[in-house]
Amino acid sequence: MMPDKNKIKLAYLYFVPKPHKPGTPLRPIGSGMSSPTIKISKMLDELIRPLFDKYVKQTTLIDGVHLVRQLEKYVNLGLLKATTHLCTFDITDLYTMLPQEESISILKQFRRHFNHTHVRGMTIDAIECLARIVLNENFFSYNNQYYRQIKGGAIGSPFTLTLANIFMWHWEQPLVEHQKKSNELYGRYIDDIFLTSNDSIQNLTKMLEDANAYHPNIKLTGSGISPIRLSPIGLSPLANVHCTFTNTFGGASPIGESPLYFRQYGLWNFVNWRKFTVFSPIQSVEFRQLAKVQ
Structure with a gap:
């Protein structure tokens, strides 16, 4: 993990547009693939990410198809009703809003919660020390000036994603428990x-407003609530879903409609691509209409 002085380079900051957001805001990216701490970041990611994937898979969405399969289970259990709403919301600037010391503390809680005092022989204290180096020693250049990041982590650093996921694991526990008690989906x-x-x-809006107050750095935006219209006879409840997005916090009028068409078959192993703007956890994705292989 020792940096090679002849190969390391100071990270630099650049921005990429987010065209799916109003006003096309910019996402800050720290390019630190040759930074002094990149090897530590990669090692921590390799150590901790498998633990997160193992223990938090019940509430982690992988992609749009995974979401569809979760909805299929929801339907098969008879939980989809005329009163069912689908809701999606975004956490504003998660990577750059992570409180550094609190995130490290939650990382320790995560490992203790799942009884991992050592990972590949490395103690909690050693991992804490290395995580602090990755977060606190994050220097970069921008416009010929030098900066140190004092809140959050670099988006281009491998360990930042894993740490953000673990922080959100801690943050989302009240929501997860509420959804479990109500036999509802959460992902x-x-x-x-x-x-x-x-x-x-x-009541749904109140629940989301309460969640918005869980932590001063974690703010929910762009929430959409969509009523489900049950399908005609002969089609599954997911065969004809109509989504209407509204701003639950501001009480604004609908900002758009996107009809989604799913046909449910016994075998879902052929993917027919069709483009939609949908309530997917991945913004502006190509949603997949699944069809049976003949």
Whole structure:
């Protein structure tokens, strides 16, 4: 893990547009593939990410197809009703809003919670020390000036994603427990959250407002609630879903409609691509219409 002085380079900051967001804001990216701490970051990611994937898979969404399969289970259990709402919301600037010391503390809680005092022979204290180096010693250049990041982590650093996921594991526990007690879906893809509810719009909005107050650095935006219209006879409940997105916090009028068409078959192993703008946990994805292989 020792950096080679002849190969290391100072990280630099650049921006990429987010065209799916109003006003096309910019996402800050720290390019640190040759930074002094990149090897430590990669090692920590290799150590901790498998633990997160193992223990938090029940509430982690992988992609749009995974979401569809979760909805299929929801339907098969008879939980989809005329009153069911689909809701999706985004966590604002997750990577750059992570409180550094609190995130390291939650990393220790995560390992103790799942009884991992050592990972490949490395102690909790050693991992804490290395994680602090990755977060606190994050220097970069921008416009010929030099900076040190004092909140959050570099988006281009491998360990930042894993640490953000573990921080969100801790943050989302009240929501997860609420959804379990209500027999509703809850899933998260990094900073995008999807859930179902058969509660009233007022109670659902209150629940999300409460979640918005869990932590001062974690703010929920762009929430969409979509009523489900049950399908005609002969089609599955997911065969004809109509989504209407609304701003639950601001009470604004619908910002758009996207009809989604799913046909449910016994065998889902052929993917027919069709482009939609949908409530997927991955923004502006190509949603997949699944068809049976003949």
